[in-house]
Amino acid sequence: MGDGTSDARKGGAYFPWGAEDGLELPQHRGLRFTGESPNQPPRWTVAAKRRTLSVLSRFGILDAIRDSRWRQERLLILAYHSVSLSDEHQWSGQYSMPPAQFEARLRTLRDGGYNVISLDEGVRRLRERTLPPRSVVITFDDGLYDFSAQALPLLQKYGFPATVYFTSYYAEKVEPIFGLLCSYFLWRGRESHGIREAVGLRGDVGEWDLSTELGRARAHTALLKTAEHYSAAERAELLARLASGAGIDFNDFQRSRVLSLMSRDEIAALAAQGVDVQLHTHRHRMPEDRDLFLREIEENRAFVEPLRQSRARHFCYPSGEYSDQFCDWLERSDIVSATTCDPGLATARTEPLLLPRVVDTSSVSEQDFVGWLTGASAFFLPRKASAHLGRAR
Numbered sequence: 001m002g003d004g005t006s007d008a009r010k011g012g013a014y015f016p017w018g019a020e021d022g023l024e025l026p027q028h029r030g031l032r033f034t035g036e037s038p039n040q041p042p043r044w045t046v047a048a049k050r051r052t053l054s055v056l057s058r059f060g061i062l063d064a065i066r067d068s069r070w071r072q073e074r075l076l077i078l079a080y081h082s083v084s085l086s087d088e089h090q091w092s093g094q095y096s097m098p099p100a101q102f103e104a105r106l107r108t109l110r111d112g113g114y115n116v117i118s119l120d121e122g123v124r125r126l127r128e129r130t131l132p133p134r135s136v137v138i139t140f141d142d143g144l145y146d147f148s149a150q151a152l153p154l155l156q157k158y159g160f161p162a163t164v165y166f167t168s169y170y171a172e173k174v175e176p177i178f179g180l181l182c183s184y185f186l187w188r189g190r191e192s193h194g195i196r197e198a199v200g201l202r203g204d205v206g207e208w209d210l211s212t213e214l215g216r217a218r219a220h221t222a223l224l225k226t227a228e229h230y231s232a233a234e235r236a237e238l239l240a241r242l243a244s245g246a247g248i249d250f251n252d253f254q255r256s257r258v259l260s261l262m263s264r265d266e267i268a269a270l271a272a273q274g275v276d277v278q279l280h281t282h283r284h285r286m287p288e289d290r291d292l293f294l295r296e297i298e299e300n301r302a303f304v305e306p307l308r309q310s311r312a313r314h315f316c317y318p319s320g321e322y323s324d325q326f327c328d329w330l331e332r333s334d335i336v337s338a339t340t341c342d343p344g345l346a347t348a349r350t351e352p353l354l355l356p357r358v359v360d361t362s363s364v365s366e367q368d369f370v371g372w373l374t375g376a377s378a379f380f381l382p383r384k385a386s387a388h389l390g391r392a393r
Contacts (some may be wrong), residue, residue, distance in 0.1 A: 007175050008348075009162070011029055019302065020243055020392050031106075033098060043075060043129075046174060048372070049368075049377070049380050050365055050367055050368065051063075052152070052380075053367055053370075053371045053377070054367065056205070056376060057367075057370075061079075061146065061375055061376075062370065062371070062374045063374070065374045065375050065376050066112070066134060066373070066374035066375065067133070067134075067261075068375075070375070071133070071134065071345075071374065071375040072131060072132075072133045072134070072135075073129070073131065073347060073348070074131075074345035074346065074347055074356065074375060074378075075122050075126045075131060075135050075136075075345060075347075076135065076136045076137070076220040076345050076346075076372060076373065076375070077119075077122070077136075077137045077346065077347045077355060077356070077357040077358070078136060078137065078138050078139065078341060078358055078360050079139050079140075079141060079339070079357040079358065079359045079360065080097065080102070080138070080139070080141070080148055080358065080359075080360055081095045081096065081140065081141050081142055081144070082096035082097065082138045082142075082144050082146050082147075082259075083096070083097055083098070083102045083146050083147070083154075083277040084096040084098055084099070084135055084146065084148070084391070085097050085145075085146045085149060085152070085256065085257065085258050086095065086149065086256065086258050088146075088184070088258060089101075091166045091183075091184050091187045091188070092183070092184075093361055093362030093363050094361045094362075095361075096106070096146075096362070097312075097360070097361065097362050099150050099154065099364065101362060102150070102151060102154060103154050103157075104366065105156070105360065105369060106157075106158045106160060107158070108366065108370065108373070109136060109158070109160070109373070110158050112134070112149040112373060113134060114134040114135075114136045114372070114373060115132040115134050115135050115137070116135065116136050116137070116161065117132070117135060117137060117139070117161065117194065117279040118161040118276055119139060119162070119163040119211060119276055119314055119337070120276065120314070121353065122135060122336045123139040123314070123336065124156070124185055126347070126348055126350075127348060127352070128344055129348050131144050131364065132277060134276075134373070135282075135372065137162070137163070138155070138160060138162040138212050138341065139162065139163060139316065139357065140161045140163070140164045140165065141165050141316055141318075142165070142166070142167055142261065142280065143164050143165070143166035143167060143171070143261050143262050143277075143280070144259065144260065144261060144262070145260050145261065145262050145266070146257070146258075147262065147270075148262055148266055148270060149257070152153050152270070152273075153276065153331060157364075161274070161276065162275060162276070163275075163276040163277075163278055163314065163340075164267075164270065164275055164276070164278070165278050165279065165280035165314075165315070165316035166267060166277050166278070166279050166280055166300075166301050166303075166304055166369055167260075167261070167263075167280040167281055167282065167283070167284040167300070167303065167318065168280075168282050168287060168299070168303035169282050169284070170260075170261045170305070171261045171262060171264060171267070172264070172303060173232065175232050175235075175264070176226075176235075176238065176239055176254065176259075177259060177260065177261065178227060178235045178239065179220075179224060181222045181228065181242075181243075181259060182220055182224065182239070182379075183216070183220050184208055184258075184259055185242045185245075185246045185248065186216045186219050186220055186242070186246075187216060187245050188210050188246040188247075188248060189210060189242075189245055189247065190210045190216065192209065192210070192245060192247060193212075193320065194211060194244075194245040194246075194247075194261040195210060195219075195242065195245035195246060196208055196242045196245075196246030197245070198242060198284065199223065199238060199241050201219055201222060201223075201243050201246060206217060208222075211258075221369070222286070223238070223242070230281065245338065253318065253331065264303075266306065267304075267307045271307050271308040271309070276308075276314075277304055277307060277308045277312070278304070278312050278313075278314040278315065278316070278339075279297065279300050279301060279304060279312050279314065279315045279316070279335070280300065280315070280316050281296040281297065281300050281318050281319060282295075282296050282299035282300040282303070282316075283296060284318045286317060286318055286319060286321050286322070286326065288323070288325075290329060293326070293329050294329060297315075297329075297330075297333045297335075298333075311334070313334060313335055313336045313337075314335070314336065314337045314338070315330060315335045315338040315339075315353075315382025316338065316339045316340075317335070317338060317340055317341075320339070320340050320341025320342065320359075322340055322354065323339075326338075327353040331353065334351065336352065336353070337355055338350045338353040338354065338355065339355045339356075339357050340355065340356060340357060341357060341359050342354075342356045342357070343356060343357070343358050343359070343372075343377075343381060344356030344378060344381060345378050346359075358372045358377075386390070
């Protein structure tokens with residue numbers, strides 16, 4: 001996380017979605033879609049951390065940290081994106097988690113006696129310094145269909161509330177998510193020899209070697225660049241050709257709802273069942289221009305609020321990207337909390353518009369997960385970035 005001296009910060013995993021409405025692609029998109037988190041620590045540090053957690057658990061120290069007043073004063077916010085309908089977790093374990101693993105997480109929360117509370121309650125009681133012991137909040141980013149099909153039934157089984165940060169453009173337009181599907185189809189066609197010809201990729205054979213992560217990342221970048229100014233129909237046609245080159249029937253794939261957003265009616269049904277639907281921008285982007293930024297919030301809010309039938313006042317930064325100026329703009333937009341993808345636990349001193357979250361993925365071991373639940377993993381982080389401390393009001 002660094003020492004807090006940088007104005008612009010990035011966290012979490014990068015999942016490029018592509019350009020919409022003729023707006024320019026943010027510079028990071030397509031440059032780093034490798035299936036690994038950009039903040040992934042070196043393997044030796046992961047091994048050392050796990051050995052330490054094992055020792056702490058053996059001597060009962062993890063339980064002592066979990067039950068301490070120090071932990072009671074802290075809120076852990078967990079972040080998820082997708083609970084797979086098919087093989088999405090094999091395509092990107094940083095984005096999607098298999099249902100059995102997600103249920104194992106919920107079982108750990110239940111068996112460990114953790115208080116899973118709503119985001120709104122968590123933010124309020126954090127500020128009031130009245131958190132219950134072992135407080136945890138569960139959040140999902142983007143609003144994929146698999147939340148209602150896979151995650152929600154499991155959450156209901158264990159009686160846990162959750163927040164869905166919903167990005168609304170693709171749901172409003174009823175279009176496939178171009179950037180995500182490009183990456184997925186390239187992975188599905190990694191052993192195919194027909195993709196380059198099907199979509200007209202150019203370059204050396206080695207440069208577009210889809211059997212490697214680097215080759216797929218380069219191809220993904222090229223596709224995003226090619227489609228930057230395409231119409232929705234042209235993007236859909238390109239996706240169909242890409243799917244065909246990977247041996248996938250595009251129409252059948254769309255009916256499967258893999259990597260598609262929930263519809264307006266589906267979101268309304270979630271809200272009616274008590275799921276907290278909140279803001280994630282309209283086009284899954286964070287413009288540096290104030291007017292464009294506010295437009296993202298306003299259009300997202302115009303979609304979400306009629307469905308939840310109340311004011312939406314919580315926000316999540318797309319891809320975990322944020323800069324200092326966003327806090328003032330969000331505050332003026334009546335936003336009371338905003339979550340990042342920077343790992344950590346929140347305290348009463350944490351800036352409410354830069355709340356840390358732990359992004360739980362398929363690559364996070366059960367031991368690592370328990371380390372975060374107890375709070376012990378927070379001691380392995382670098383010195384806390386100053387951006388997460390409360391701003392002078």
